[in-house]
């Protein structure tokens with residue numbers, strides 16, 4: 001689609017925009033369009049006026065995302081600075097923009113004596129991603145602190161959803177397809193800034209010790225199955241350190257995949273599938289992806305019309321016929337490189 005066919009915008013609209021620099025894995029293809037709105041009115045006007053068949057996907061800091069090598073058809077919306085705000089509304093509640101980082105939200109909470117939001121300090125994402133993913137760590141999760149959020153639906157309608165409307169479960173919400181969280185209210189409890197800071201320090205230190213934070217990664221790859229730890233199942237299946245191409249199962253934390261330098265997203269996703277296969281074979285447990293895998297495989301057709309119906313939410317934009325149940329390594333993944341380092 002040419003730019004003239006799209007609504008005029010006040011923000012930045014980029015055609016064929018590489019997404020690899022915008023996601024933690026530093027791999028994957030381009031978005032047909034990347035839209036960075038100037039403000040909410042700009043975003044609402046754009047989403048309402050584009051062709052209703054055009055897919056829209058929100059992107060935060062890309063800390064829980066594999067962007068497939070064929071890129072993302074349609075529009076990717078990155079909220080960025082105009083939505084990176086956090087401010088107190090009363091003694092225990094913060095009003096946060098959808099693009100605000102966990103660091104900004106938790107620091108603002110500390111400065112205003114609001115305890116209970118410390119865990120957000122350690123999750124490297126944005127408010128939109130936290131709300132969508134029910135982000136959590138060290139005993140806290142978003143469903144415990146979310147009061148409500150303002151969400152722009154794919155139709156262009158702006159609605160306020162209560163936490164209960166999102167039907168939260170572990171690292172999952174029922175946020176509607178194509179919806180964009182533009183702001184959220186988080187409620188904590190009264191606390192002393194010094195105590196809040198020490199809790200943030202404790203969480204940061206614990207994380208530093210256990211996770212490959214300076215790597216190109218996507219955080220926890222698989223959801224913890226009920227009563228079990230994904231990392232233990234992966235370790236027991238002998239997957240610590242195994243590689244496909246430039247992708248590797250972290251030696252430090254076996255539920256993390258890392259891009260050791262030049263991995264393609266096919267390497268990373270293929271490695272995740274290999275891990276799932278080995279865990280299934282050794283323990284009988286079917287691991288579920290926590291990382292969002294978005295876009296189309298390299299070489300997939302890009303005409304896009306009608307290919308999204310029925311695609312699962314964790315596979316936004318996959319084309320008809322793609323292996324949506326994610327069993328097996330897909331064509332093109334260099335399987336011969338699987339093995340211990």
Ligand SMILES: Cc1cc2nc3c(=O)[nH]c(=O)nc-3n(C[C@H](O)[C@H](O)[C@H](O)COP(=O)(O)OP(=O)(O)OC[C@H]3O[C@@H](n4cnc5c(N)ncnc54)[C@H](O)[C@@H]3O)c2cc1C
Pocket residue numbers: 024057058059060061062063064065079098099122123124125126127128129130131132133134135136137171179180181182211212213217218219220292
């Ligand atoms: C080193 C590391 C450690 C991590 N540790 C944790 C942890 O302890 N706990 C935890 O829960 N997660 C953890 N993660 C994963 C990740 O940080 C969280 O899932 C986070 O919530 C993702 O936020 P994001 O803004 O980067 O979202 P993205 O990765 O950009 O997107 C994730 C999903 O959210 C959607 N999304 C993003 N923004 C919006 C929006 N404004 N509106 C609607 N949907 C949106 C995307 O479309 C996508 O479906 C970790 C990741 C890394 C790299």
